[in-house]
Amino acid sequence: MDTTVQTTIGNQRKVVTPLPGPKSTELHARRQKVVSAGLTNGFPVYIDRAEGAILVDVDGNHLLDLGSGIAVTSIGHAVPALINAVSEQVAAFTHTCFMVTPYEAYIHVCEELAALTPGDHAKTSALFNSGAEAVENAVKIARLATGRPAVIVVDHAYHGRTNLTMALTAKNMPYKDRFGPFAPEIYRVPTSYPYRDGLSGPEAAARAIAEIEGSVGAHNVAAIVIEPIQGEGGFIVPAEGFLPALSAWTTANGALFIADEIQSGFCRTGKWFAVDHEGVIPDIVTTAKGLAGGMPLAGVTGRAEIMNQVHEGGLGGTYGGNPVAAVAALATIATMREQNLAARAEHIGDVAFAALRALQQDSPIIGDVRGRGAMIAMEFVEPGTTTPNAAAAKAIVSYCNQQGVIAISCGTYGNVVRLLPPLVITDEQLADGLEVLSAAVRSLR
Numbered sequence: 001m002d003t004t005v006q007t008t009i010g011n012q013r014k015v016v017t018p019l020p021g022p023k024s025t026e027l028h029a030r031r032q033k034v035v036s037a038g039l040t041n042g043f044p045v046y047i048d049r050a051e052g053a054i055l056v057d058v059d060g061n062h063l064l065d066l067g068s069g070i071a072v073t074s075i076g077h078a079v080p081a082l083i084n085a086v087s088e089q090v091a092a093f094t095h096t097c098f099m100v101t102p103y104e105a106y107i108h109v110c111e112e113l114a115a116l117t118p119g120d121h122a123k124t125s126a127l128f129n130s131g132a133e134a135v136e137n138a139v140k141i142a143r144l145a146t147g148r149p150a151v152i153v154v155d156h157a158y159h160g161r162t163n164l165t166m167a168l169t170a171k172n173m174p175y176k177d178r179f180g181p182f183a184p185e186i187y188r189v190p191t192s193y194p195y196r197d198g199l200s201g202p203e204a205a206a207r208a209i210a211e212i213e214g215s216v217g218a219h220n221v222a223a224i225v226i227e228p229i230q231g232e233g234g235f236i237v238p239a240e241g242f243l244p245a246l247s248a249w250t251t252a253n254g255a256l257f258i259a260d261e262i263q264s265g266f267c268r269t270g271k272w273f274a275v276d277h278e279g280v281i282p283d284i285v286t287t288a289k290g291l292a293g294g295m296p297l298a299g300v301t302g303r304a305e306i307m308n309q310v311h312e313g314g315l316g317g318t319y320g321g322n323p324v325a326a327v328a329a330l331a332t333i334a335t336m337r338e339q340n341l342a343a344r345a346e347h348i349g350d351v352a353f354a355a356l357r358a359l360q361q362d363s364p365i366i367g368d369v370r371g372r373g374a375m376i377a378m379e380f381v382e383p384g385t386t387t388p389n390a391a392a393a394k395a396i397v398s399y400c401n402q403q404g405v406i407a408i409s410c411g412t413y414g415n416v417v418r419l420l421p422p423l424v425i426t427d428e429q430l431a432d433g434l435e436v437l438s439a440a441v442r443s444l445r
């Protein structure tokens with residue numbers, strides 16, 4: 001399979017107009033009339049095409065993509081294997097509804113999910129369209145399988161924007177404000193946030209478990225739902241031992257451990273899944289984003305004896321596991337394997353963390369540099385304190401944007417800048433992006 005990027009647009013960042021340019025500005029004016037004001041754009045440059053780690057906007061600016069559309073296009077843009085697979089599938093058939101008349105690609109994706117997710121036990125999967133839908137179904141399955149109502153989530157969690165997943169998500173603004181009432185039987189406990197709580201993994205786990213046992217009661221708990229590395233909440237990597245301790249607690253107490261790997265999965269952190277770094281074997285794993293290289297697809301994969309308790313017809317949806325998205329996932333997974341993109345993510349992390357930790361030495365606004373593999377972040381603070389500095393994060397993202405570099409902010413306090421480059425980013429592109437980011441930080445001190 002040919003997986004080289006046939007570059008017709010080049011590998012270089014190149015800004016040729018003020019950003020956003022005139023055509024983007026025109027489109028944005030059109031947008032204001034017909035697109036709900038409830039949706040925002042991080043940076044309103046309108047994209048025309050893309051290749052590898054470069055986005056080309058409608059004004060001909062070549063932007064360096066350090067966001068991958070929030071951890072989605074991990075294999076890069078315009079990958080020939082994915083283009084071919086999708087094109088052939090569109091020509092063959094676009095939809096039948098798996099629940100009406102099935103097709104092979106759905107099975108093949110589930111075989112891959114069973115093989116790649118942690119643990120060598122028997123697993124089955126169900127496919128959906130979005131991350132939120134996957135998390136919501138994982139909770140449905142866990143409640144049915146355990147016969148228990150309570151679902152445990154942690155501080156800073158992000159799991160989606162549907163009614164149930166809003167309840168699981170921690171942050172009020174902008175995700176939840178005035179959208180309630182929210183689903184019941186969701187309980188939030190403290191997480192492990194080494195930069196801010198100073199606790200070891202086992203200590204943070206003991207704190208969370210005491211809260212669960214005291215406020216909820218172990219026998220009421222269907223599942224703990226947790227991001228192994230928190231995404232929207234601020235790229236928080238829990239202290240070592242936190243996840244294994246929570247996982248062991250669920251096993252000992254008849255509850256399920258659901259790893260939400262939607263942002264951290266599929267080679268992003270240097271392994272197929274972020275839980276792999278600590279040998280944790282979840283009962284259920286939710287996946288989406290990087291799984292299908294930009295086509296909408298999500299999965300719930302779990303122990304067969306749990307997943308198969310659901311009555312016939314209990315799971316589904318018109319589009320879940322759509323054949324075009326399914327073949328895109330197969331091409332994506334094949335590309336990740338062939339190009340060993342997990343190793344590439346690790347390399348990206350080695351380069352980026354060295355550069356950003358050096359930058360931190362003489363940048364008192366950088367409170368913390370953290371992440372794993374190609375899930376990279378800096379948390380900004382007021383110098384000499386741990387007081388969140390959202391203004392700095394905002395200014396840095398905006399500086400990068402003006403230079404044609406797409407970086408995104410995140411965090412409960414809005415004070416984290418995160419990098420999620422396509423894993424095929426070249427060393428030169430990565431160095432260029434880090435140079436712009438460093439200049440952005442230096443501009444503030």
Ligand code: PLZ
Binds near residue numbers: 263288
């Ligand atoms: N779980 C861990 O990161 C999506 C959200 C962007 P959907 N993260 C990006 C936004 O502001 O809406 C996400 C995630 C984790 C679940 C989800 C939800 O995935 O595909 O956006 O529904």
